[in-house]
Amino acid sequence: MSETPKDLIEMDALRQRAEERLAKVHANIGIPPPEDLQKIVYELQIRQVELDMQNEEPLRIEFELAASLDRYLDLYDFAPAGYLTLDPSGAILKANLTAGTLLGTQRGDLIGKKLSHFIRPLDRKAFDAHRAQVFSTGIKQTCEVELDPPGDSPVYVHLETVAVEANDGIRKQCRMAVSDITRQKQAEEALREHRDHLQELVEGRTAELRESNEALQKEVAERERAEQRRLKLERNVQQAQKMESLGVLAGGIGHDFNNLLLGVVSHADRALHEIPLGSPARADISAILESAERAADLTQQMLAYSGQGRFDVEALDLNQLVAGMARLLEVSISKNVLIEYRLAKSLPAVKADPTQLRQVVLNLITNAREAIGERSGVITLVTDVRDCSREDFTGAAPEENLPPGRYLVLEVIDTGCGMDDNTRGCMFDPFFTSKFTGRGLGLATVLGIVRGHRGAMKIVSEPGKGTTFEILLPALVETLISNDAEDTKTVGRWRGTGTVLLVDDEEPILRMGSRFLKQAGFDVLTAADGHAALETFERRADDIICVVLDLSMPRMGGEECLEGLRRIRNDIAVILSSGHSDQDLMQRLAGRAFDGFVQKPYVGSELIAELKAILDKGSAVAGASSPSDADPTPSGAAL
Numbered sequence: 247m248s249e250t251p252k253d254l255i256e257m258d259a260l261r262q263r264a265e266e267r268l269a270k271v272h273a274n275i276g277i278p279p280p281e282d283l284q285k286i287v288y289e290l291q292i293r294q295v296e297l298d299m300q301n302e303e304p305l306r307i308e309f310e311l312a313a314s315l316d317r318y319l320d321l322y323d324f325a326p327a328g329y330l331t332l333d334p335s336g337a338i339l340k341a342n343l344t345a346g347t348l349l350g351t352q353r354g355d356l357i358g359k360k361l362s363h364f365i366r367p368l369d370r371k372a373f374d375a376h377r378a379q380v381f382s383t384g385i386k387q388t389c390e391v392e393l394d395p396p397g398d399s400p401v402y403v404h405l406e407t408v409a410v411e412a413n414d415g416i417r418k419q420c421r422m423a424v425s426d427i428t429r430q431k432q433a434e435e436a437l438r439e440h441r442d443h444l445q446e447l448v449e450g451r452t453a454e455l456r457e458s459n460e461a462l463q464k465e466v467a468e469r470e471r472a473e474q475r476r477l478k479l480e481r482n483v484q485q486a487q488k489m490e491s492l493g494v495l496a497g498g499i500g501h502d503f504n505n506l507l508l509g510v511v512s513h514a515d516r517a518l519h520e521i522p523l524g525s526p527a528r529a530d531i532s533a534i535l536e537s538a539e540r541a542a543d544l545t546q547q548m549l550a551y552s553g554q555g556r557f558d559v560e561a562l563d564l565n566q567l568v569a570g571m572a573r574l575l576e577v578s579i580s581k582n583v584l585i586e587y588r589l590a591k592s593l594p595a596v597k598a599d600p601t602q603l604r605q606v607v608l609n610l611i612t613n614a615r616e617a618i619g620e621r622s623g624v625i626t627l628v629t630d631v632r633d634c635s636r637e638d639f640t641g642a643a644p645e646e647n648l649p650p651g652r653y654l655v656l657e658v659i660d661t662g663c664g665m666d667d668n669t670r671g672c673m674f675d676p677f678f679t680s681k682f683t684g685r686g687l688g689l690a691t692v693l694g695i696v697r698g699h700r701g702a703m704k705i706v707s708e709p710g711k712g713t714t715f716e717i718l719l720p721a722l723v724e725t726l727i728s729n730d731a732e733d734t735k736t737v738g739r740w741r742g743t744g745t746v747l748l749v750d751d752e753e754p755i756l757r758m759g760s761r762f763l764k765q766a767g768f769d770v771l772t773a774a775d776g777h778a779a780l781e782t783f784e785r786r787a788d789d790i791i792c793v794v795l796d797l798s799m800p801r802m803g804g805e806e807c808l809e810g811l812r813r814i815r816n817d818i819a820v821i822l823s824s825g826h827s828d829q830d831l832m833q834r835l836a837g838r839a840f841d842g843f844v845q846k847p848y849v850g851s852e853l854i855a856e857l858k859a860i861l862d863k864g865s866a867v868a869g870a871s872s873p874s875d876a877d878p879t880p881s882g883a884a885l
Contacts, residue, residue, distance in 0.1 A: 257293075257296065261293075323342045323343040323344070324342075324343060324344065325342060325344055326344065326425075327344060327423050327424060327425045327426075328341070328342060328344040328345030328346075328347070328348045328349075328403075328423070328424035328425075328426075329341070329342045329344070329345060329421070329422070329423055329424070330342075330345050330356075330361065330421070330422040330424060331410075331419055331420070331421055331422070332361060332377070332419065332420050332422060333418065333419060334381055334417070334418065334420075335360065336360045336361050336362055336374070336377055337358060337359065337360050337361075338356045338357055338358065338359055338360070338361055339357070339419065340357075341353050341356045341357065344424075345424055348393070348401065348403060348424055348426055349364045349393065349395075350364070350393075350395040350396050350397075350401075351364075361373070361422075362374065364393055364394060364395075365391050365392070365393060365394060366391070366392045366393065366394045367394070368392075369391035369392050372389060372391060373389060373391050373405070376388075376389035376405065376407065377407070377420070380407045380408065380409050380420050381409055381417050381420065384409050384411070384417060385408075386406065386407065386408045387406075387407050387408075388404065388405060388406050388407075389404075389405045389407075390402065390403070390404050390405070390427065391403060391405065399428075400428065400431075401426065401428050402426075402427050402428045402430075402431040403424050403425060403426060403427060403428075404424075404425040404427045405422055405423075405424060406422070406423045406425070407420050407421070407422040407423075408420060408421055507538050507541055510534065510538045511535065511538045512754060512757075512758040513754070513758075514531050514534045514535050514538065515535065516758075516761075517531050518531045518532065518535065559597050559598055559599050559699075560597070560598075560599075560600065561595040561596070561597060561722055562595060562596050562597075562598050562600055562603065563593065563595060564593055564596055564603075564629050564654055564656065564719075565589045565590070565593055565629055567600060567603055567604065567607075568587070568589065568607060568627055568629060568656075569587075569589070571604060571607055571608070572585075572587070574608070575607070575608070575611050578608070578611065578612070578615075579611065579615045579625070580615070580620075582618075582620070582621065582622045582623070583615055583618055583622070583623050583624070583625060584622075584623075584624045584625070585611075585624075585625050585626075585627065586624060586625070586626045586627070587626075587627050588626060588627070588628045588629075589627070589628075589629045590629050590630045590631060593629060593630075593631055593654060593721075594631060594652065594654070594721040594722055595721070595722040596654045596719050596720070596721060596722055597699075597720070597722045598699050598719060599695075599699075602695045602698070602699070603695075605691065605692075605695060606656075606692050606695050606696070606717065607627075607656070607658070609689065609691060609692050610658040610692060610715050611625060611627075611658065613689060613715075614658055614659075614660035614662060614713070615660075616662075617660050617662025617663050617664070617712075617713060618660060618661065618662040618663075619662070619663070623660060623661040623662060624660070624661050625658065625659070625660050625661075626657070626658070626659040626660075627656075627657070627658060628655070628656070628657035628658075628659065629654070629655065629656055629657075630654075630655040630657075631652060631653070631654055631655065631721060632652070632653055632655050632718075633650075633651070633652050633653075634648075634650055634651065634652075634653045634718065635650045636648075636650055638650075638718075639702055639718075641704060642702035642703060642704045642718070643693060643702065643703055643704075643705075644693065644696075644697050644702065648700070648701075648702055648718075651720065651721070652720075652721040653701070653718040653719060653720055653721055654718070654719045654720075654721050655716060655717070655718060656716075656717040656719070657714060657715065657716050657717070658714070658715045659712065659713075659714045659715075660712050660713055660714075661712045662712055662713060663709065663710065663712075664707045664708050664709045664710055664711050664712055664713055665705075665707040665708075665709070665713060666709050692715075692717075696717060696719070699719055699720075700719075700720055701717060701718050701719040701720065702717075702718045703715060703716060703717050703718065704716040704718070740766070740854065740858050741766055741767035742766060742767050742768055742857070742858065742861060743767055743768065744768055744769065744789075744790075744791035744792070745768065745769040745770070745771060745786065745789045745790050745791060746763050746768045746769070746770055746771070746790070746791065746792050746793070746794060746857070747770075747771045747772075747773065747779065747782060747783060747786075747790050747792070747793045747794070748760060748763065748770055748771070748772050748773075748794045749772070749773045749774075749775075749776070749778075749779040749793065749794065749795045749796055749799070749804075749807065750772075750774070750794075750796040750799070750823070751774050751775055751796065751798075751799040751800060752796075753774075755796075756772045756774070758850075759794070759850075759853065760772060762850035762853060762854065763853075763854075763857075765850075766854050766857075768857075771786065771790065774799075775799045775800055775801045775802055776799055776801060776802025776803060776804065776806055776807030776810070777801055777802050779793070779795070779802075779807050779811075780802075780807060780810045780811070780814070783811055783814060783815075783818075784814055787814055787815045787818070790818065791819065791861070792818070792819040792820070792821060792841075792857060792860065792861070793811060793818060793819070793820045793821070794821045794823060794844075794853065794857075795807060795808060795811075795820055795821065795822055795823065796822075796823050796824070797822055797823070797824040798824065804822060804824075808820060808822075808840065812839070819841045819842075819860050819861070820840045820841055820842075821840070821841060821842040821843065821844060821853075821856055821857065821860065822840050822842070822843050822844075823843070823844045823845070823846055824843075824845065824846060841860050842856045842857070842859065842860050843856070844856050
């Protein structure tokens with residue numbers, strides 16, 4: 247049991263009283279009384295016990311200190327971390343057993359060796375810098391190095407070092423704790439590899455997702471484009487159906503109305519020849535003829551819109567045609583509008599009707615002039631040649647699959663007000679107009695003429711940015727051989743013999759046609775439809791030298807009747823008549839043989855001229871007399 251400071255003070259006081267009493271005894275030179283001696287002996291015995299007890303405490307403390315030292319040494323030697331004491335040069339002064347295990351040798355073999363000897367060469371500079379910093383700063387430092395053990399397995403350690411100062415303040419040693427972090431390093435390496443692997447997986451998956459996203463975006467874009475193409479195709483189909491319906495309607499009205507006008511014109515013309523020159527009725531009949539001609543002009547525009555107009559085609563130089571219209575175009579527009587020409591230097595010919603092309607140019611110029619209005623502006627006419635693919639006809643009107651190839655280009659560009667979507671959607675409708683007055687057949691007629699010439703037109707227009715009309719017409723590759731028509735006077739004096747079968751469902755045409763044919767010397771049989779024509783032809787096949795056959799009739803049309811005629815007599819000459827153009831007829835009757843064609847409305851001289859040409863070639867057996875001065879066929883009467 248250890249003594250406290252209070253016990254020590256009491257012992258000192260007791261000793262002091264004993265010494266004082268002993269001094270008094272000696273001073274008196276006498277022996278103290280017995281009771282005092284007994285008390286002194288008793289106190290001395292107590293003190294002896296106290297001294298014995300005091301001697302046991304240091305022994306116990308020494309024993310405990312020895313035990314603590316043993317425990318410390320055990321903890322030091324068998325600690326989970328290695329402990330080293332180094333001098334400033336890095337030599338090992340002390341080491342525990344764990345340090346020897348970590349460094350791969352016995353603890354006794356470590357003393358005196360430098361620690362850098364056990365460190366991998368690549369990490370020795372880092373260790374030396376760490377040690378130098380410990381001694382120079384006196385602050386605890388840490389470092390991680392890889393040891394160089396005898397085996398192949400790497401060993402990584404964490405160093406935590408602090409300098410120890412001597413009594414003179416000089417740092418002569420440092421103490422170091424060495425912790426094995428191999429598993430941590432391996433775990434970090436595994437974690438890094440796993441992280442890298444995950445990063446690769448993430449990057450790979452990200453790339454896949456990116457590709458999938460791009461593919462999805464492409465698919466969405468393609469679907470959007472497909473949807474736009476579908477909507478555009480639907481609009482084009484609707485527009486084409488509308489144009490086709492309007493064309494059929496305009497063509498049917500024009501065709502029927504034209505047949506009615508033929509009766510009016512024919513009878514009025516006949517009456518005009520029968521009435522004496524001084525009769526007041528001649529002025530009225532002339533007015534009837536004039537009105538009928540204006541009505542026929544309107545009918546021709548409707549037929550032109552439907553693509554069924556009459557075309558007299560020939561090889562044309564588009565530049566010459568435009569240049570030849572320059573004066574007419576300049577006087578037809580106001581002075582505030584300037585016309586510019588950008589004509590290509592050399593162009594191939596185009597197979598077209600010059601009158602119809604002039605109508606196209608004039609209508610487009612008129613439309614451009616009205617778009618400019620009272621403001622100042624410019625109209626530009628451009629001609630060019632272009633090799634077109636099928637894609638070049640996208641968005642063109644009419645919506646037809648035109649063949650790729652070389653096309654002549656006619657552009658009319660204006661700086662006018664332009665058109666919005668609604669106007670562009672209706673601009674080709676017959677009788678549609680954005681003006682306060684007008685028939686609205688200008689652009690409709692242009693489209694019909696272009697359709698009739700197997701061409702196309704494209705329009706680019708925005709409100710406030712003007713309009714560009716682009717006409718594409720097939721370029722002529724082969725040279726056309728033009729056959730000059732015979733002089734109408736010679737045809738008018740020609741007379742023939744034989745029987746002609748005239749087939750038409752219009753009574754005025756049968757009546758007037760019979761009169762013209764009879765005046766030219768022929769006998770005439772008539773039929774109002776295909777069935778009647780076949781019945782008549784079957785009875786009189788040996789007598790008939792030619793059949794003039796209308797294509798559009800009720801009950802049995804001209805095409806079926808033509809096949810029936812060929813079955814009865816294959817060599818019979820057949821002249822077809824129709825309000826459609828000869829180009830449409832050739833496409834419509836491809837593979838069917840016929841000998842001639844007259845387009846309605848035709849005059850008597852045209853029918854007789856076509857009949858003379860066929861008979862002169864020997865297509866039918868007929869006798870023909872020499873020209874005489876007999877009554878000529880009236881060339882002015884139309885059928």
